[in-house]
Amino acid sequence: MTFQAQKDLKWNELLRLLDLDPDWYKKPETERYRQITTLGREIFQQGMKNNPDKIDEQKYLVLVGYGYTLNEIAKEFDVTKNTLLDWRKNKGYTKKRVMEEVQ
Secondary structure, three states: OOHHHHHHHHHHHHHHHHHHOOOHHHOOOOHHHHHHHHHHHHHHHHHHOOOHHHOOHHHHHHHHHOOOOHHHHHHHHOOOHHHHHHHHHHHOOOOOOOOOOOO
16 A cells, blocks of 8 residues: 555544544543544654655765665655655756667
């Protein structure tokens, strides 16, 4: 399942729970209150993984120099691999492939 599909599922579940009881926040002792707050935290943390501001350029260069993979670097900065790839593209750290002509 893709990252976006997981995010959409959590949002749909949260909206369903909120729709069941509009006064859920007045009942902190209920299971629904716990479910809603837990889902809210998960969605918030998921959104934080898309924040390229968490990537330190100097540390990135050191990690690349040590031979870390992109997955390991993304995990180190607590971002998704796609966020890291976009950051690299914006900073000019990607290599352009040149197609060679077949003769």
